[in-house]
Amino acid sequence: MGIVKGMWLEEQERGYSSNEEKTVCSNCFDEYGLKQFIEEHQTHSSCSYCETDNEVAACELDSLIEHILTSIHLEWGHPADEGLRWEGGWQFSTVYDIWDLLDNIGLDNIHGDTYEDICNSIHNQEWCERNPGSLSTDRTLFFGWQNFCAFIKNKARYVFFKAKNPDYDEDQHDEMDPVNILDALETIINKIGLVEEISVDTQIHRVRVVNPDDNLETAQELGSPPNEFATMANRMSPAGISMFYGAFDVETAIKETYEPGEIEKKAVSGIFEPIKPLSVIDLSEKLYIPSLFDEHERDNRDYMRFLFDFVSDFTRPIERSDRAHIDYVPTQVVTEYIRYLFKSEKENQIDGIMYPSSKNDGKKAIVIFANSDQCVESAESSKEGAILQLVSVETYALK
Numbered sequence: 001m002g003i004v005k006g007m008w009l010e011e012q013e014r015g016y017s018s019n020e021e022k023t024v025c026s027n028c029f030d031e032y033g034l035k036q037f038i039e040e041h042q043t044h045s046s047c048s049y050c051e052t053d054n055e056v057a058a059c060e061l062d063s064l065i066e067h068i069l070t071s072i073h074l075e076w077g078h079p080a081d082e083g084l085r086w087e088g089g090w091q092f093s094t095v096y097d098i099w100d101l102l103d104n105i106g107l108d109n110i111h112g113d114t115y116e117d118i119c120n121s122i123h124n125q126e127w128c129e130r131n132p133g134s135l136s137t138d139r140t141l142f143f144g145w146q147n148f149c150a151f152i153k154n155k156a157r158y159v160f161f162k163a164k165n166p167d168y169d170e171d172q173h174d175e176m177d178p179v180n181i182l183d184a185l186e187t188i189i190n191k192i193g194l195v196e197e198i199s200v201d202t203q204i205h206r207v208r209v210v211n212p213d214d215n216l217e218t219a220q221e222l223g224s225p226p227n228e229f230a231t232m233a234n235r236m237s238p239a240g241i242s243m244f245y246g247a248f249d250v251e252t253a254i255k256e257t258y259e260p261g262e263i264e265k266k267a268v269s270g271i272f273e274p275i276k277p278l279s280v281i282d283l284s285e286k287l288y289i290p291s292l293f294d295e296h297e298r299d300n301r302d303y304m305r306f307l308f309d310f311v312s313d314f315t316r317p318i319e320r321s322d323r324a325h326i327d328y329v330p331t332q333v334v335t336e337y338i339r340y341l342f343k344s345e346k347e348n349q350i351d352g353i354m355y356p357s358s359k360n361d362g363k364k365a366i367v368i369f370a371n372s373d374q375c376v377e378s379a380e381s382s383k384e385g386a387i388l389q390l391v392s393v394e395t396y397a398l399k
C-alpha cells in the first residue's frame, strides 16, 4: 500500500500520469518549440507513434509532457488559483479544458494518438489566463507608449521629463508612468539584441529629386541638408535638426523621397559609405513572437508583442498635411533619446536607426545622425567628425 500511495502522491504533485516506455519524436510536431525541445533533449531514436524504421530524434513522452506543463504554467493557471469566482460556472475570464487550451496555443496540428495521450495524461482540465485582473506586460508597455504620445503631442512637449502627467494614475498597479517608456525601450532593445553594426563597405543611397537641368555632384549637395535648410519636420528629426535619411537600394531611396505627381523631375542618388563602422538600432527585422515552448526565447514574448505594436506605430505612414509635424513628435523624441541618452550593452553611442520603409514594402530605410558637415567627399574622409563619405553618384529619370 505504502508504495502505491507514494506513487499516487508523486503523480499528483507532478500533475500528469506517466506513459511509461512511450517515446515521441520531433517529426510528430509542427510546432517549433516542441520540435526544438525534443531535439535538444534527445534520449531515444525511435518513436512510439511514427511508423518509421529510420532513426529519429526522440525523447520520453513523459519528459515532453513535463515540458508542456511547465511551459503552460508560465501563462495559464487553474481558475481557483487565479482568483476566479465559481457561481455555477467560472466567472470573469474564459476557462478552457486542456484540449481546447492546447488547440488555442498553437498545438492544434498534433497527430491524433499523440494528442490524446498528452491530453489524457494531464490532470488539470481547467485553465484560465494568469493574473486575469491585470494588464499583461506588453499591454502595460503599449498603453504607456500611447499615453506618452498623447502627453508630448498635446500637453507637455519640452519639459515632459519633469512635468506631472495628469492622465497617469500611479495607484493603478498595472499602469506605467508614460515617461518611463523611453527607459523601458532601452532595456527591451538591449535584451532582444537590436543594436547592430553597419560595416564601412555598406552603400547607403540618399536621393534628391530635382529639375532635369540641375546637376548635383558634391557631398555637400547630396548629403544631409545644412541646418538652416532643414526646415521640414521629418519622421525622426524636427525642423532645424539635420539628419541623413537614406536606404540600402536606390528604388527605396527614391520612393522614400519622391511624391509621385511631380512631373519632369529626375532623381540624383548620392552613394555614401560609413567612414567607421556605425552602431544602429535595427527596427527593420521581421519580429516574431517566440513560442511558449521555446526555452531560450520565451522570456521575450511580452517584449516582442509590445515591439510588434510599437514598431508598426513608429513606422506608420503619415500623410503630409498640416498635422504631420505634430504626429512626428513622438518618433522625434524617441530618436533624440536614442541619439543622446541610449546606453547600449557595449556602451557605444548610437549612430542611427534602421526601420522598415513605409513606401517600399519589405525594404529598409535608415536615418543616420550626421549633419551636412559630417557628409564629406572620399578625399576628405579623415576630416574630424566626418561620418559618411560620398563614393559615387547616379542619376535616374522619374516617370
Ligand SMILES: [Zn+2]
Binding pocket: 024, 025, 026, 027, 028, 047, 048, 049, 050
Ligand atoms: Zn514520431
